[in-house]
Amino acid sequence: xxxFSKYIWLYALISALVLVPGIYSLVRWGLRPAIDFxxxxxxxxxxxxxxxxxxxxxxGSGTYLVRLQDETAxxxxxxxxxxxxxxxxxxxLLAKTVTAALFAIAAILAYVAYAFKNIKFGISAIVxxxxxxxxxxxxxxxxxxxxGVEVDTLFVTAFLxxxxxxxxxxIVVFDRIREKSKRGDGGSFEAITDQALTETMGRSLTNSFTxxxxxxxxxxxxGDTIRWFVIALLIGTISGTYSSPFVATPVLILWNRWEKSPxxxxxxEAGKK
Amino acid sequence: xxxxxxxxxxxxxxxxxxxxxxxxxSSPGIHxxxxxxxxxxxxxxxxxxxxxxxxxxxxxxxxxDIPQADRAAALDSARQVIxxxxxxxxxxxxIVQTATTKNNFRIIVELPGISDVKQxxxxxxxxxxxxxxxxxxxxxxVSAITTYADLMMMTKPVGxxxxxxxxxxxxxxxxxxxxxxGLQFTSEGGKKFGDVTRRLVGKxxxxxxxxxxxxxxxxxxxxIDGQAVINGTFTQDEAKNLALQLNAGAxxxxxxxxxxxxxxxxxxxxxxxxxxxxxxxGLVIVAIFMxxxxxxxxxxxxxxxxxxxxxxxxxxxxxxxTLTLPGIAGFILSIGMAVDSNILIxxxxxxxxxxxxxxxxxxxxxxxxxxxxxxxxxxxxxITCAILYNPGNWEFLPSSGMVRGFAVTLxxxxxxxxxxxxxxxxxxxxxxxxxxx
Numbered sequence: 001x002x003x004f005s006k007y008i009w010l011y012a013l014i015s016a017l018v019l020v021p022g023i024y025s026l027v028r029w030g031l032r033p034a035i036d037f038x039x040x041x042x043x044x045x046x047x048x049x050x051x052x053x054x055x056x057x058x059x060g061s062g063t064y065l066v067r068l069q070d071e072t073a074x075x076x077x078x079x080x081x082x083x084x085x086x087x088x089x090x091x092x093l094l095a096k097t098v099t100a101a102l103f104a105i106a107a108i109l110a111y112v113a114y115a116f117k118n119i120k121f122g123i124s125a126i127v128x129x130x131x132x133x134x135x136x137x138x139x140x141x142x143x144x145x146x147x148g149v150e151v152d153t154l155f156v157t158a159f160l161x162x163x164x165x166x167x168x169x170x171i172v173v174f175d176r177i178r179e180k181s182k183r184g185d186g187g188s189f190e191a192i193t194d195q196a197l198t199e200t201m202g203r204s205l206t207n208s209f210t211x212x213x214x215x216x217x218x219x220x221x222x223g224d225t226i227r228w229f230v231i232a233l234l235i236g237t238i239s240g241t242y243s244s245p246f247v248a249t250p251v252l253i254l255w256n257r258w259e260k261s262p263x264x265x266x267x268x269e270a271g272k273k
Numbered sequence: 274x275x276x277x278x279x280x281x282x283x284x285x286x287x288x289x290x291x292x293x294x295x296x297x298x299s300s301p302g303i304h305x306x307x308x309x310x311x312x313x314x315x316x317x318x319x320x321x322x323x324x325x326x327x328x329x330x331x332x333x334x335x336x337x338d339i340p341q342a343d344r345a346a347a348l349d350s351a352r353q354v355i356x357x358x359x360x361x362x363x364x365x366x367x368i369v370q371t372a373t374t375k376n377n378f379r380i381i382v383e384l385p386g387i388s389d390v391k392q393x394x395x396x397x398x399x400x401x402x403x404x405x406x407x408x409x410x411x412x413x414x415v416s417a418i419t420t421y422a423d424l425m426m427m428t429k430p431v432g433x434x435x436x437x438x439x440x441x442x443x444x445x446x447x448x449x450x451x452x453x454x455g456l457q458f459t460s461e462g463g464k465k466f467g468d469v470t471r472r473l474v475g476k477x478x479x480x481x482x483x484x485x486x487x488x489x490x491x492x493x494x495x496x497i498d499g500q501a502v503i504n505g506t507f508t509q510d511e512a513k514n515l516a517l518q519l520n521a522g523a524x525x526x527x528x529x530x531x532x533x534x535x536x537x538x539x540x541x542x543x544x545x546x547x548x549x550x551x552x553x554x555g556l557v558i559v560a561i562f563m564x565x566x567x568x569x570x571x572x573x574x575x576x577x578x579x580x581x582x583x584x585x586x587x588x589x590x591x592x593x594x595t596l597t598l599p600g601i602a603g604f605i606l607s608i609g610m611a612v613d614s615n616i617l618i619x620x621x622x623x624x625x626x627x628x629x630x631x632x633x634x635x636x637x638x639x640x641x642x643x644x645x646x647x648x649x650x651x652x653x654x655x656i657t658c659a660i661l662y663n664p665g666n667w668e669f670l671p672s673s674g675m676v677r678g679f680a681v682t683l684x685x686x687x688x689x690x691x692x693x694x695x696x697x698x699x700x701x702x703x704x705x706x707x708x709x710x
Binding site: 080081082083084100103104107108111112115153154156157160161163164165167168169171172175176179199200202203206207209210211213214215216217218220221222225226229230233 | 323390530532533534535536537544547548550551552554555556558559562563566598599602603605606608609610612613616617620624642645646649650651652653654656657658660661663675676679683
């Protein structure tokens with residue numbers, strides 16, 4: 001058995017290393033919204049010479065992505081794809097996405113609290129979930145600032161998938177903790193969680209590897225259109241796997257300690273052990 | 274019969290063969306008649322516009338001049354008009370549908386294979402106007418060399434347009450039986466028409482659609498009942514076409530394009546090929562990884578995964594689900610989750626064996642105990658999918674095609690993975706797996 005619960009400070013440090021730059025970037029630079037949200041026109045053309053214009057981006061050999069304010073402007077070359085979104089629709093999509101995310105989180109919280117008959121598990125799972133979402137958002141804020149990566153509808157899809165994956169993984173770990181506590185073996189709560197984490201670690205890693213293989217194949221071999229989408233999924237998957245034992249479980253442990261701490265007990269029981 | 278694993282095994286193999294039959298690209302479909310029950314079903318893979326190439330348009334209807342109660346009807350008739358125009362355009366399998374929320378009235382148009390979006394919009398978005406015009410010079414003569422432009426110059430509008438037309442139908446002359454086009458005006462239009470015809474008895478009244486004359490009949494008498502017929506020397510088809518065009522001219526609400534996207538056929542083709550290739554490579558790696566990790570059991574899980582793939586794809590083809598790029602991503606993700614069920618079971622199995630139980634007992638325990646985790650974990654994914662799919666079309670949730678495409682494939686994938694992860698793998702293991710004791 002590995003004494004996972006002894007190194008909570010280390011997990012906090014690792015999470016902070018990723019979260020702090022990400023959150024800083026989110027606050028400082030925000031995300032770079034694609035035309036899905038802002039409205040505008042995006043044209044991808046195949047042409048031997050780069051099209052003239054302010055915002056031209058090379059996407060492959062002989063293909064260029066052009067952003068236009070005025071959709072009537074003509075561009076030379078074979079048009080591979082063209083997208084125009086009105087500004088109203090963009091705002092609407094953003095609001096709807098946030099609502100959908102909040103709904104999903106609330107539904108998951110309710111389900112986890114119900115399945116585990118304990119709100120503590122629900123809240124801890126949500127803390128891990130928020131951690132994962134911040135990691136994904138933070139990374140894309142940094143990508144946006146340094147490489148001009150935009151967040152679009154596909155990113156939203158990846159974001160929402162991270163929600164389900166993160167909780168999926170956390171539940172597997174929690175399920176084991178629940179089972180161990182029910183059986184009443186293993187002594188203290190820390191010992192129970194350590195035991196549960198040791199037992200689920202193999203499964204967590206194996207499972208994440210299979211998903212990571214699939215996603216890596218898509219990143220390296222799949223088309224350009226979905227590359228950043230898959231990267232968002234990959235970050236979500238890695239963070240989702242990491243957060244189950246190293247964020248959700250420590251939160252549960254700390255909560256438990258806090259509940260059992262002497263200050264919380266009625267005065268008469270304070271001295272008893 | 275389900276208590277006997279061998280029978281279930283044979284059933285699964287049979288199912289897999291049926292699924293494979295549905296999945297082959299040239300599947301002839303299932304056509305048979307049995308006890309009065311006729312099954313006639315064709316299977317095809319529906320590709321979304323982002324994969325097959327084509328144009329996607331979202332039109333917003335401007336309802337500010339339409340009374341609240343009539344808005345839904347107005348939107349629907351606008352949809353019908355647009356559908357007629359699209360069909361006129363000769364697009365194969367177009368989709369024209371309305372999307373209504375409280376304050377937004379939209380029409381979504383999908384045109385597979387049309388990459389010239391400007392032309393498409395010109396066709397759809399034009400408020401093709403029906404216009405009644407009179408000659409500025411009553412004695413003007415129209416000859417064969419008179420062009421449409423000349424005619425426009427020679428005439429002026431009488432103030433009666435497609436907005437005043439309720440509908441046009443094909444009718445037949447009661448005495449000669451030759452086809453005519455019957456016009457029915459709105460009450461206000463009828464009044465205007467009455468005024469115009471009174472003024473123009475014995476004179477020509479031109480009917481123009483999009484600045485081109487359809488016909489220039491001579492007014493015989495004042496018409497006050499809001500009904501009129503255009504009789505010329507029509508064939509029945511011509512009369513039908515004209516009625517169609519006149520109805521099409523009466524687009525009841527102005528529409529504007531709020532979103533449009535076009536994917537060229539080449540890009541779509543490349544996306545499909547790349548995604549399929551990447552998916553296959555990923556699958557092979559996962560399969561090898563499972564064998565490396567769990568040996569013979571891993572191979573059985575891979576076989577279950579093949580059944581999973583056949584099943585899911587067969588469902589996609591039967592419903593049918595329109596596959597989009599995010600949809601394919603959802604499918605691939607669900608493969609990961611299908612493998613996860615097996616991993617959970619096998620890890621449990623290993624643990625129970627380590628605890629000293631005989632392998633057969635350990636295996637059954639593994640399936641039983643892993644079920645709790647599998648159920649809870651997949652249930653949350655199903656919840657998320659349901660919210661993303663937004664089946665109630667609630668306006669505060671996304672209803673974008675991309676997000677939906679993803680949600681629906683992931684949902685079906687997770688359901689199928691519950692089936693294969695539990696029943697198929699379990700049966701394969703029970704029938705094919707032996708360990709020395």
